[in-house]
Amino acid sequence: MSELKLMKGNEALAEAAIRAGVDAYYGYPITPQSEVMEYLMAANPVKTTGMVVLQAESELASINMVYGAAGAGKMAMTSSSSPGISLMQEGISYIAGAELPCVVVNVVRGGPGLGTIQPSQADYFQTVKGGGHGDYKLITLAPASVQEMADFLKLAFDLAFKYRNPAMILSDGAIGQMMEKVELFDPIPRRTDEQVYEQCPWATTGRKRNTDKRVITSLRLVASVQEAFNQKLQNKYQVIQENEVRCEMLNCDDADLVIVAYGSSARTSMKAVELARKDGVKLGILRPQTLWPFPIKQIEALAQKVKGFLTVEMSAGQMVEDVRLAVNGKVPVEHYGRMGGVIASPAEICEAAKSFLNKCK
Amino acid sequence: MNLEDIIKPENCVFKKTELLNDKPLSFCPGCGHGVVHRITMECVEELGIMEDTIGIAPVGCAVLAYEFMEIDMQEAAHGRAPAVATGIKRVWPKKYVFTYQGDGDLAAIGTAETMHCCNRGENILIIFINNGIYGMTGGQMAPTTLEGSKTATCPYGRDTSTMGYPLKITELVAQLPGVRYVTRQSVHTPAAVRKAKAAIKKALMLQAEGKQGTCFIEICTNCNSGWKMSPVQANKWMEENTFKYYVPGDIKDEFKLLKNPIAND
Amino acid sequence: MAKVRGAVVVDTEKCKGCGLCVDACKFHVLALSATVNLKGYNPAYMVEPENCTGCTNCATVCPDTVITVYRAKAEA
Incomplete structure (x- = not known):
């Protein structure tokens, strides 16, 4: 229940x-x-x-x-x-x-x-x-x-x-x-x-008579074999990138500036969006729920209509690089963050967003 | 009586187990790994436990054990085989799980995993090949290298004042209550091979009986390439030197009364 | 007691010529060949086949499991 x-x-x-x-x-x-x-x-x-x-x-x-x-x-x-x-x-x-x-x-x-x-x-x-x-x-x-x-x-x-x-x-x-x-x-x-036997025929659960053994390994000594495996992985990653992106977008429809933030930073940023909207500043937020695969297309689409992106992270700015890659120079992208275990307050995020938006105009 | 009369299928008294495939082993001529690979697979075959056996290969010369052993196997990161085995055994308690590890893997980089796996008394078998040297990387000093022995990284001989002492990890492991059967064997003579095989078979049978506790079998082998001797010389050297420090025989056996399980020899 | 005769078959191409079987045979049945196989090793072969009892000692110590052993009771 x-x-x-x-x-x-x-x-x-x-x-x-x-x-x-x-x-x-x-x-x-x-x-x-x-x-x-x-x-x-x-x-x-x-x-x-x-x-x-x-x-x-x-x-x-x-x-x-x-x-x-x-x-x-x-x-x-x-x-x-x-x-x-x-x-x-x-x-x-x-x-x-x-x-x-x-x-x-x-x-x-x-x-x-x-x-x-x-x-x-x-x-x-x-x-x-x-x-x-x-x-x-x-x-x-x-x-x-x-x-x-x-x-x-x-x-x-x-x-x-x-x-x-x-x-x-x-x-x-x-x-x-x-x-x-x-x-x-x-x-x-x-x-x-x-059910395990049926769902995972590749798993090492003991070789059944008249069947091939199963081997779990990451060792591929022949370069061409390793490359073929790498290619297989990349193909899989491509499928995941195309099918498994998850993100949440709030107030993005009319936003001038979109904050990109995940986890705790997204929570404080949501409050910052509220504060800014009270002051008439059109902030929106895009919250990636999957960091890989990254919501590239969603950010690309927003980049056509917003004036800039601000990432808010509890770091020196890491995800900002992926946002910049997705935006690909169309609009300015900046980072605001606190480090070392300090959490940025909604008010300081709101201020940072406002001052960045002014520079974007 | 001609050879043709003797060489008939019905007269065959020794042939390769089907659980060892026909690929040429990747070991140097005369290396003990091949024998241990074979007797381990013979035990699995003779006990009829292939369908429930999972082996863990190490990093080192035996890294490709899964290429030759025709059973389900996992290749572990260097030294981590006892952790991998623990992970499997805990979710498949009725399966037979063994690790196959060399001295660098088990007694250097994987010491913590070895000790704690044994200390928890994981109901698995650890097969530990001690040849006193790092074979695969080209003959460097191992934790088990004897004092005075020359290797690529102790070219003037192992100096215990700066390089530490040859590690008797098997004796250390035997101190742990979680470990129930600890023995040191070798495969350098026909008699030694038969004894080593009996030990492996006994340890696997203990898993079958659900005896809680780790079985730990050290097998001293030569590394004639690393020691820079002929295979025959290397085995003689091992008898004269290695066995003085790493004394063969049972170190701990809480199952002495168990009938000697050897079936076919 | 019936005399027992043995014979071994060496997989010559897979033999690495380590010589452990030669050393293990008490009856000096085996020797290393003067010719080399495709890998360049001198494989073991029966130099004194009449001495073989089929005891399996050679196969037991063979690291590469290239020896198959046969044993039969010799006719009177």
Whole structure:
């Protein structure tokens, strides 16, 4: 039964994992996402759905446990925060190279290095430009509410299995920690062994007699074979780019200036739009829900009629580069942001937007 | 009696297991990896567990194990095989899961994964090939390289004052309560091969019986290319030197009473 | 006791000529060939076939599993 609850973002995500019929969570504690594993351990889903929850010795181990379970056809996930996600990059690259479906959650905190434990969006480049080695892409979902923490967990698994590709939920410390009401979707039973065999004929579940063995690997020693595989990946990415873009647009129809922001920044920016509209300034907002694939066409279309774009990010400006690529010089694009775990207030975003709009005219 | 009378299908007493394919192994002549590949696959075949067995290949000389072993396999990142195996075993507890790792993979870059997998007592089999050197990258020092041994990165011999001591990770692992069966074997003589095979078979049977605990089998092999000896010389050197430090035999066995499972030899 | 005769068949093209089988054979049945295979190795062959008992020791230590062993009871 779907039910309405007041929950932290991290808790909603964990509850959604149980309800989505996830088979395994492997993780390692790190602030500000530790509630994910704490919630799962307390819920003890192995007794109800059979979902395995295991505290690993490191993020390295977690992501490689995910690799193993995903390679054996199971719905496996992990979560961490920025420094831990950096440790996972090797495993994520291997998972992409072996085309395994899984979900990785990054509740981002400020960096570089150990940084802060406050919310940040400075891991955008790492996530959408390939944090590990090699040409690969992560399907990247950016929740902006506790509701989306729950909903995107299921969506991430759906997309990961649809395309046999790792998916990342790029959240941040604010979305992970804040409490909101959330409508939890009805529980979906975990797949039976037979359903796993049927849905994942490529998975290593034990070679059946008179069938070929299955191998999960990212090693292709012959250059032409590796290139052919790379091309296959690129073709897949093209299909994802064409079919899976998700974004929300508010007040864009008559907007002079459009703010592009995701996650927490989108929440504060929405308030900034309200403030500006009260003053008669026509601001709109485009909120990417998928950071990769990026809403290129939507931004392209808006670029025909607006005077400029302002990205608002909790970073030195990372997504702004993708917005500039999409706008392709048609109108000015600028960035406004705070760093190191500081969240920009709606008022300062509103001011920044107004002064940028004046320059655009 | 002519050879033609002897060489008949009904007289065959040894042939390659069907779980090892016909591709030429990528190992140097005389390398012990080939034997361990074979006896591992013989055990899987003889126990009739192919349909439920998942192997994990390492990074190192045995990186292509999945090319030769005709069972479902996953290739792990360097050192991470025990984590990958854990990930599989936890979601498929009734499957037989084993890792196949070298000394660099298991005892250097993957030490944390090895120790914690064993400490959790994951119900898997770890097959650890110790040849005291990094073979694939061209003969550099391994954590298990003996004191005084010369390699590409200790050309004057391993100096323990600056390079540390040869790591007895098998003895370390044996201290952990999660580990139930730890043995050190070799494959340099026919008798040794048969014993090593019996150990692997026993460890797989323990998984079948659902005995909770990790089985850890170290197999000392030569790396004659890396040691710069002929295969026969390398095996003699191993007997005279390696076995003094890495003493063969059972180190821990909580299942001593289990009948010796060897079937065909 | 009936005498047991053995024989081995070496997959000459796959043999890497490591010589471990030669060393493992107590009855000196095997030797490395003076000729080379396509890979350039000197493969093992039965130099003293009459001595073979089919004990499988050579095949057991062969790293490349290129040896198949046969054994039969010799007629009186």
